[in-house]
Amino acid sequence: MLKIHFPIMSTISHSRTTARIRGLGVALALAALVLPVASAQAASKPKPKPVATDKVLVIVMENHALTQIKKEAPFTYGLGTKYGLGTDMEAITHPSKPNYAAMSMGETRGLTSDSGKTANGGTVFGATIKAGRTAKVMAESMGDERCRTSSAGKYVPRHNPWTYNPDEQATCLKYDFSYDTYGAGDIKAGKLGNVEMLIPNDCNNAHDCSLGTFDAWMRTAWSRITAGPDWKAHRLTVVITADEDDKKHDNVIPLIVANPSLSHKVVKSKLTLYSLNRLLTDFGHVAHMANGKKAADMAKAFGLKVK
Secondary structure, eight states: OOOOOOOSHHHHHHHHHHHHHHHHHHHHHHHHHHHHHHHHHHHHSOOOOOEEEOEEEEEEEOSOOHHHHHHHOHHHHHHHHHSEEESSEEOOSSSHHHHHHHHHHSSOTTOOSSSSOOOOSOOHHHHHHHTTSOEEEEETTOOSOTTOOSOBTTBOGGGOGGGGOGGGHHHHHHHEEEIIIIIHHHHHHTOOOSEEEEEOOTTTTSSSSOHHHHHHHHHHHHHHHHHSHHHHTTOEEEEEEESOOOSSSTTEEOEEEEOTTOOSEEEOSOEEHHHHHHHHHHHHTOOOOGGGGTSOOHHHHHTEEEO
């Protein structure tokens, strides 16, 4: 008689498949238990603490919009994407001088042009010093004459706001000096002020020269800044902005806020040069000035904790 032998492989394969299905079911059940716990842990994870910082250095370029910086100054724009970038920072008006007044005084003080008109009433620099803290302005190519009120080569006083405030001339003569002569030493020694402004000359600020020139200058300055003890100790916040745009971009200007503890921060809410003035008064431990009182809080927007 012919005997037919049925293979047992199908039975084995079926058993293995059944085991796999059961294993998958167990895994899915475990995942259902674990995922809610993981989600709850993520939701309850504390947010990073705001950056603690007690010094601010403002670097001002000339007459360019945010969109131009993105295209033509890749190193500078890259600092914004690496640390902090404001996408809706607005100047107050045109031309330069009233915008520098807005930064340093919280209002334009009746300045409407770049003429030699002065603006009494004090600055954030003078107020900071009166409060027992430190403030300085470093102007490139100004030479040995401090608080210089006349043009010299590539230096122009309209970009140096402390010089057109007669009420503080004595203080200006002490703490408004040449970046070339003293600035590098202050940065290297960790002697930057609680409130400080760095003004490139009229070529390096992209007023008379290209944005590429400013970008190269910024790269050199940045190497110097980040090698200094103020930056390494996380004490220093650097703000890079412009006085105004090129009159073609609704006066939306660059805003880069850098601190070693900031990472890829993007602020889309509206900020202005009055917001910058408010930030400077915060660092100076002085009362908010004029329009800075109601301006959007730049420190809060970027998560900066000012000591």
